[in-house]
Structures are given as C-alpha cells and as structure tokens.
Amino acid sequence: MFQTIINAWKIADLRKKMLFTALIILIFRIGAALPVPFVNITEGIISDPNANNFMTYLSMMTGDAFNYGTIFAMSITPYINASIIIQLLTVAIPALERLAKEGEEGQKKISSITRYTAIALAALQSTAYYFYIRSQHYLTVDANGQAFTGFAAVFQAIVIILCYTAGAAFLMWLGEQVNVKGVGNGISMILFAGIVSRLPTTLVGLYQYIDKGGAYYALVPIAFVSMLLMIAYIVWMDNAERRLPVQYAKRVVGRKMYGGQSTHIPIKVNMCGVLPIIFASSILSLPPTIELFVKEPNGFWQGFFNVFKTTHWAYGIMYFVLIIFFAYFYAAIQYNPIEMANNIRRNSGAIPGIRPGKSTSDYIAKVLSRITLLGALLISVIALFPIIFSQITGAFHHQVNLTLGGTSIIIMVGVALETVKQLESQMMMRHYKGFLD
Numbered sequence: 310m311f312q313t314i315i316n317a318w319k320i321a322d323l324r325k326k327m328l329f330t331a332l333i334i335l336i337f338r339i340g341a342a343l344p345v346p347f348v349n350i351t352e353g354i355i356s357d358p359n360a361n362n363f364m365t366y367l368s369m370m371t372g373d374a375f376n377y378g379t380i381f382a383m384s385i386t387p388y389i390n391a392s393i394i395i396q397l398l399t400v401a402i403p404a405l406e407r408l409a410k411e412g413e414e415g416q417k418k419i420s421s422i423t424r425y426t427a428i429a430l431a432a433l434q435s436t437a438y439y440f441y442i443r444s445q446h447y448l449t450v451d452a453n454g455q456a457f458t459g460f461a462a463v464f465q466a467i468v469i470i471l472c473y474t475a476g477a478a479f480l481m482w483l484g485e486q487v488n489v490k491g492v493g494n495g496i497s498m499i500l501f502a503g504i505v506s507r508l509p510t511t512l513v514g515l516y517q518y519i520d521k522g523g524a525y526y527a528l529v530p531i532a533f534v535s536m537l538l539m540i541a542y543i544v545w546m547d548n549a550e551r552r553l554p555v556q557y558a559k560r561v562v563g564r565k566m567y568g569g570q571s572t573h574i575p576i577k578v579n580m581c582g583v584l585p586i587i588f589a590s591s592i593l594s595l596p597p598t599i600e601l602f603v604k605e606p607n608g609f610w611q612g613f614f615n616v617f618k619t620t621h622w623a624y625g626i627m628y629f630v631l632i633i634f635f636a637y638f639y640a641a642i643q644y645n646p647i648e649m650a651n652n653i654r655r656n657s658g659a660i661p662g663i664r665p666g667k668s669t670s671d672y673i674a675k676v677l678s679r680i681t682l683l684g685a686l687l688i689s690v691i692a693l694f695p696i697i698f699s700q701i702t703g704a705f706h707h708q709v710n711l712t713l714g715g716t717s718i719i720i721m722v723g724v725a726l727e728t729v730k731q732l733e734s735q736m737m738m739r740h741y742k743g744f745l746d
Contacts, residue, residue: 313729313732313733313736314327314729314732316736317732317735317736320736323492323732323735323736326490326491326492327491327492329486329487329490329491330487330491330492330493330498333483333484333486333487333491333495333498333499334498334499334502336483337381337480337483337499337502337503338372338502338506340374340379340380340381340476340479340480341371341372341373341374341379341380341381341384341503341506342374342379343379343380343381344377344378344379344380345378345379345380345382345468345469345472345473346468346469346472347448347449347465347468347469348378348442348447348448348449348469349447349448349449350376350377350378350442350447353373353376353377354376354377354378354441354442354445354447355368355376364376364598365594366590366591366594367384367386369503369504369507369716369717370384370385370386370500370503370504371383371384371386371503372384372502372503372504372506372507373506373507373510374503375438378438378442378447380472380473380475380476381476381477381480382438382473382476383431383434383435383438383473383474383476383477384477384480384499384500384503385477385480385481385484385496385499385500385503386434386477387427387428387430387431387434387477387481388423388424388427388477388480388481388484388496389496389500390427390430391423391424391426391427391429391430392423392427393584394426395419395422395423395426396642397642399419400642405419405422424481427477427478427481428474428477428478428481431473431474431477431478432470432474434473434477435469435470435471435473435474435477436470438473439466439469439470439473443456443466448465448469480499481496483495483499484496484498484499487499492728492731492732492735493724493727493728493731494724494727497720497723497724497727498724498728500720500724501720501721501724501725504717504720504721505721507717514710515529515532515533515709516529518709523707524705524707525707525709528702528707528709529709532698532709535694535698536718539691539694539718540718540722542690542691543691543718543719543722543723544722544726546578546579546684546687546688547577547579547722547723547726549577549578549579550575550576550577550578551575551576551578551676551680552573552574552575552576553573553574553576553660553673553676554571554572554573554660554661555571555572555573555574555653555658555659555660556571556658556659556660556661557570557571557572557656557657557658558657558658558659574649576676576677576680577684578680578683578684578687579684579687579688580640580643580644580680580681580684581635581636581639581640581643581681581684581685581688582719582723583688583716583719583720583723584635584639585631585632585633585634585635585636585639585685585688586632586688586691586692586716586719587716588631588635588639589628589631589632589634589635589692590628590692590716592631593617593624593627593628593631596613596614596616596617597614597617597618600614619696619699619700620699620700620703624696625693625696625697628689628692628693628696629689629693632685632688632689632692633682633685633686633689636681636682636684636685636688637678637681637682637685640677640681644677646670646671646673646674646677647670649670649673650665650666650667650669650670650673653665653669654666654669660672660673688719691718691719692716695710
C-alpha cells in the first residue's frame with residue numbers, strides 16, 4: 310500500500326489530486342474545531358465515552374465534533390443517512406426505481422433528491438441537537454447570567470441551527486469536490502478522517518491503563534496486538550470473494566464471432582460492508598439515548614435499560630442477531646437473482662451444470678444466501694470482539710475498554726483499501742509500469 314502511494318506521488322497529476330484531498334481533510338479538521346456562536350461546550354457533552362447511546366455513535370462518526378458542538382457537529386452523517394433512505398426507497402417506490410434504471414441522467418436526479426433529503430435531515434438533527442444543548446445549559450447567557458428570552462432566544466436558536474445545517478451542507482459539497490478533483494470517495498474520506506482523528510485518544514487511553522500496573526502490563530499489549538490482528542482480518546475478509554463460473558455460447562454477428570469464452574461473476578463475501586453493523590448499533594443505541602432524558606428510571610424500566618448496556622450478556626446476543634438480519638435485508642435489496650439470471654441468459658451465457666431460467670436464479674439465490682450468512686458471521690466477529698474483550702477483562706477485575714470499535718476499524722480499513730485500488734487503477738490508465746513490482 311505504501312509503495313503504491315509513493316509511486317502515485319511521482320506522477321504530477323495524481324500528486325495534485327492527493328494534495329487536493331489532503332487540503333479537504335485539513336479543512337474538515339479545522340471546521341471540526343471551530344466553535345459555533347452562542348455555544349459554549351468546553352468539557353464535551355458525553356460524560357462516558359464507552360456508553361452505548363446514539364451520542365457516542367455520532368461522536369465517533371464526526372471525529373468528536375459532535376461532542377464539542379463545533380460547526381461540523383453533524384458531519385457527513387445526514388448525507389449518509391439520506392443515501393441509505395433513498396437507496397431503500399428506490400426498491401419500494403416505482404418512480405425512483407425507474408429513475409435508477411435511466412442511466413446517467415436518472416442517477417443525477419437521484420443524487421439531487423439525496424442532497425435535498427440530506428439538508429432536510431441536517432436541519433432536523435441540528436434542531437434536536439440545539440434543544441438538547443439548551444436543556445443541558447451549554448448556551449451562552451446574558452450579562453446577568455440568565456438565559457436569553459424573547460427575540461434574543463429565537464435569534465440564538467436560528468443562528469445555531471443554521472450554522473450546523475450549513476456545516477453539514479458544506480461538508481457534503483467538499484465530499485463531492487473530492488470525487489471530481491481528488492482521490493477516493495469524498496464522503497468516505499471525510500468519514501475516514503474523523504475516525505482516524507480519534508486514534509491518538511484511543512492510544513492515550515490504552516497507555517493510561519499501564520499506569521495502574523499489575524495485570525495491565527500484559528492486557529494492554531494484548532489489546533494493541535488484537536487491534537492489529539483485526540485490521541489484518543478485515544483486509545483478508547474484504548478481499549475474499551466467491552466466483553460463479555459462466556460459460557458464454559458462440560454467436561455470429563455479421564462476419565464476426567462473439568462469445569465462446571469462460572468467465573465468472575465475482576461476489577464479495579462481505580457484500581454488505583459495514584452497513585449491517587451501523588443499522589444494528591443504531592437500533593440498539595436508541596434505548597440508552599432515551600434513558601438520557603428519563604430521570605432516575607426504576608423498577609421495570611431500570612431493568613429494561615440495563616439490557617441495552619454493553620456489559621449485559623443479552624446485548625451481545627441482540628447485536629449478533631440484528632447483524633445477521635440486516636445483512637440478509639441489505640443483500641436482498643442489492644442483489645436480484647432473477648435479474649442476474651436473465652442478464653446471463655440474455656447474453657447467451659449459462660452456469661455450467663445449471664439449466665437457464667428459474668434453475669439459474671434459484672442457484673444464485675442459494676449461493677447468495679450462503680455467502681450472506683458467512684459474511685455476516687465474519688463481520689460479527691469484528692463487531693463483538695471489543696465488547697467480549699471488555700467483558701472478559703472485566704470479569705477478572707482488570708477491565709480494558711477498546712474505544713475504537715469494530716465499526717470504526719472496518720470503515721478505516723475499507724476506505725484505505727478502496728483508495729489504494731483507485732490509485733492503482735489510475736496509474737494503470739496512465740500506463741505507469743512497475744508500480745506492482
């Protein structure tokens with residue numbers, strides 16, 4: 310990977326793209342530290358970074374900008390949520406499905422709809438965020454130390470909400486600029502930068518365990534090595550694929566003969582990426598988020614909220630089941646076995662040993678089901694490892710919390726691999742020789 314980056318740096322055109330991407334990331338990190346008018350958050354709004362609620366999830370996705378209420382507190386999450394919503398609605402709404410099949414023009418219209426949806430979600434999230442920080446007394450006060458009232462309070466609310474909404478819209482625009490003038494996917498690069506910015510905090514947190522002495526001298530190195538092994542595991546999982554063999558028949562068109570070759574359809578083992586983990590963690594973080602607004606729950610509700618804590622055994626089971634469910638759900642949306650079988654038959658192809666038509670679609674559906682289960686099991690290992698490691702060490706009264714969860718590591722490694730692949734493909738197009746040597 311490093312050799313690929315070094316070789317790409319030697320090409321003037323790619324060097325400009327890499328510098329442009331680095332500039333965008335720098336702008337993002339500067340914006341993540343700029344305060345918003347009328348907001349005064351010095352210690353952060355999250356008291357427990359290991360808590361399982363929606364706020365810790367947003368803080369992770371925004372590189373702690375959400376925790377300190379800076380201008381990029383909403384980060385790129387509204388656009389990601391809008392993309393997922395529109396993608397799901399494309400299957401449910403025939404009009405969007407027709408747009409998706411209209412080629413480049415249809416994709417432009419869907420992109421435009423996604424942008425407007427992202428801005429609407431950003432405004433909604435910014436409004437909710439404003440009411441929360443106001444209830445926690447994180448807003449500036451007047452000269453008498455009292456909260457603003459009347460027109461001043463309305464003006465304060467409008468400025469704060471507009472700043473957060475504008476910050477999310479600006480980041481969306483920066484991500485699109487990276488797609489055009491930079492390297493890699495712009496949205497992914499911004500997300501990558503936010504997660505990487507938390508690495509120093511994670512390493513400092515691990516180092517602080519050493520100060521406790523005793524068993525921590527062994528547990529901290531084990532935790533660090535485990536994180537490195539998780540990265541290697543994700544790289545292996547990302548490159549794993551199942552290849553469906555396809556044999557195309559020979560056909561004569563005019564004076565030329567086409568077909569007759571054997572090829573394959575590659576299906577990635579981890580075809581759903583990190584989305585099942587994001588969906589599952591988002592749902593499980595809702596009850597702890599609701600608990601933040603409940604004053605001293607007791608009885609049934611106290612037991613109910615305890616089930617959704619990462620220290621409870623039921624949480625791991627629910628997390629695992631939801632990952633499996635969402636993996637199948639997303640795979641069913643992304644892949645249509647009937648359409649795949651029709652495309653193979655339309656091009657005079659067939660899977661060896663399988664009859665064209667329904668038999669082919671049934672075979673593809675069976676293969677997809679098995680691969681989806683395998684991929685879901687593999688990503689479950691990554692998602693559950695930090696939780697299991699924390700509980701095992703806690704059982705021996707020497708708990709070590711890995712603040713960098715499986716979601717973060719999968720996103721970081723996935724973005725890094727995709728960026729390197731894009732660099733390699735661009736160097737290939739420029740006939741650069743020897744970059745793989």
